[in-house]
Amino acid sequence: MITVVDLRFNYRRGSEELFDGLTHTFATSSVTALTGPSGCGKSTLLYLLGLMLQPTSGTIIVNDTRVDQLPDARRAELRAKHLGFVFQDAVLDPARTILDSVIEPALYAGARRRDILEHAKELLMALGVEKRADHRPGEISGGQAQRVAVARALINTPSVILADEPTGNLDRDNTSVVLTTLRRAAHLGAAVIIATHDDSVVQHCDQQVAL
Numbered sequence: 001m002i003t004v005v006d007l008r009f010n011y012r013r014g015s016e017e018l019f020d021g022l023t024h025t026f027a028t029s030s031v032t033a034l035t036g037p038s039g040c041g042k043s044t045l046l047y048l049l050g051l052m053l054q055p056t057s058g059t060i061i062v063n064d065t066r067v068d069q070l071p072d073a074r075r076a077e078l079r080a081k082h083l084g085f086v087f088q089d090a091v092l093d094p095a096r097t098i099l100d101s102v103i104e105p106a107l108y109a110g111a112r113r114r115d116i117l118e119h120a121k122e123l124l125m126a127l128g129v130e131k132r133a134d135h136r137p138g139e140i141s142g143g144q145a146q147r148v149a150v151a152r153a154l155i156n157t158p159s160v161i162l163a164d165e166p167t168g169n170l171d172r173d174n175t176s177v178v179l180t181t182l183r184r185a186a187h188l189g190a191a192v193i194i195a196t197h198d199d200s201v202v203q204h205c206d207q208q209v210a211l
């Protein structure tokens with residue numbers, strides 16, 4: 001679960017204020033669509049929820065812990081253990097295989113490779129990219145990279161999953177594969193938040209927050 005209370009954010013002093021005191025709880029086991037016109041702050045809200053930015057004012061609470069004023073190291077630790085982030089443009093390390101890219105956040109969070117290998121393969125299978133496990137990012141398509149990025153975000157079974165246009169590069173069938181995988185994560189207890197412009201994605205969500 002992740003809650004924001006009276007949230008406001010400015011990129012710079014005197015610049016446009018975003019969110020107008022937004023208060024909302026993104027509940028466990030639910031998929032929320034974050035919508036609104038281009039530039040309204042969807043990506044920025046995901047960065048705030050992902051502890052990559054700090055609010056100008058207001059509070060962010062992850063699973064009963066107030067997180068917005070924690071020191072950087074503690075925020076990084078929480079991010080690694082509890083948050084999964086799918087960025088708008090999937091950027092994968094060109095030097096790593098697809099399988100190693102998926103496993104890497106688990107190693108960072110303290111898991112052993114052999115304990116996480118099967119889970120990584122299952123995620124690649126669920127997302128239809130298992131045949132690319134030994135390939136490198138330069139050898140896969142943009143849509144495949146997007147699905148690998150989803151697998152990478154899910155490897156630590158995060159309690160909060162933040163996805164910025166995760167289906168932007170995908171056709172209808174693969175959009176459905178990604179949404180099914182995210183829904184399964186919600187079914188297992190995650191709060192899933194998807195920034196999207198796509199009405200067909202919104203229709204698959206349990207609730208909508210329009211900025």
Ligand SMILES: Nc1ncnc2c1ncn2[C@@H]1O[C@H](COP(=O)(O)OP(=O)(O)OP(=O)(O)O)[C@@H](O)[C@H]1O
Nearest residue numbers: 011012016018036037038039040041042043044045
């Ligand atoms: N690093 C930055 N520095 C200053 N302003 C920024 C920065 N990033 C975004 N902005 C501004 O903040 C506002 C919100 O941007 P954001 O990317 O969160 O919107 P969005 O709703 O995700 O847009 P889109 O749907 O086009 O992806 C915009 O006015 C944008 O120009």
